[in-house]
Amino acid sequence: MHRRKEFKASPDSVSKMLELEKNKKVNFLLGQIKGIEDLKNDKIKVITKNNEETENFEVDYLLPFFGLKMELGPIANWGLNLDENLIKVDTEKFETSVPSIFAIGDINTYPGKLKLILSGFHEAALMAQECFKYCYPDKKNIFRYTTSSKELQKKLTSI
Ligand SMILES: Cc1cc2nc3c(=O)[nH]c(=O)nc-3n(C[C@H](O)[C@H](O)[C@H](O)COP(=O)(O)OP(=O)(O)OC[C@H]3O[C@@H](n4cnc5c(N)ncnc54)[C@H](O)[C@@H]3O)c2cc1C
Incomplete structure (x- = not known):
């Protein structure tokens, strides 16, 4: 079926x-x-x-295989700039047309968008940089690598 x-x-x-x-x-x-x-x-x-x-x-048996049907649900009424069923974002911060609302992953759209896990991670990293500014407007975000930052390694191992 x-x-x-x-x-x-x-x-x-x-x-x-x-x-x-x-x-x-x-x-x-x-x-x-x-x-x-x-x-x-x-x-x-x-x-x-x-x-x-x-x-x-x-x-005797039912074997369901679900597909992907993207639906924005109530988000469609948030007044965001949409392109059909997808949310338009800029590629610097992945912010929507409404400041402080971000969209990453398959739900967003921009020129050259590739629906890949890899792209979602990249978008998340850039989005997080911008979110930091909203959350801590007075703090400086220090960019660190997990391979070399003892502080990040400590945070990751304590989870
Ligand atoms: C068959 C297939 C193979 C793929 N293979 C690869 C691959 O090899 N490599 C690769 O990089 N990418 C691959 N992809 C793409 C990858 O799966 C997607 O890019 C990635 O999963 C997108 O992640 P996401 O978190 O943005 O969205 P999703 O993984 O779709 O997660 C969105 C989640 O939100 C939930 N949701 C939806 N609407 C609502 C709502 N209104 N309220 C609450 N929750 C909601 C959904 O149920 C879902 O759990 C593949 C995709 C498909 C379909």
């Missing part, structure tokens, strides 16, 4: 799945799961919905 006909999986995996369906080895269903019930007889009742059509299936 998948919520739409199109798949983001690799073309090879998709064509293998479609081939299996063509040969009646798998039954592909369009729609979404709306409910599950334990039938207490080692079976599970799965309630599915496609548009307005509801169906029930009795199954």
Whole structure:
């Protein structure tokens, strides 16, 4: 079961799945799961919905694989400068259009953005520099390396 006909999986995996369906080895269903019930007889009742059509299936196993669907939720109403469903930031501080609100990771957007863990870490480091100024306006932020700073090493080992 998948919520739409199109798949983001690799073309090879998709064509293998479609081939299996063509040969009646798998039954592909369009729609979404709306409910599950334990039938207490080692079976599970799965309630599915496609548009307005509801169906029930009795199954032995259910293997859910969730995808990524980004939703801003209430953040969408915070008055931030959005680009479709993403939050626009500058690449110096990763601050949004509202001062002191920052956005890092997959949720932000800027020219050349790459949705990678690596990028998220880089953005976090730069964002933290700016956050420090908001939190400690009178203190000087001393840049240190974990490889050489005894103070940082002490902090990390005491956690
Ligand atoms: C299949 C796949 C493979 C990938 N492989 C790599 C790789 O090899 N190397 C690499 O660097 N990157 C990889 N990435 C990208 C990487 O996973 C992302 O860039 C990274 O996870 C983004 O981190 P994030 O914290 O910004 O967002 P996420 O990891 O998406 O975390 C956001 C969290 O916020 C939660 N959330 C969402 N909305 C709300 C809300 N309204 N309220 C509360 N919580 C909410 C979500 O449930 C989620 O837990 C891969 C991505 C995919 C999809």
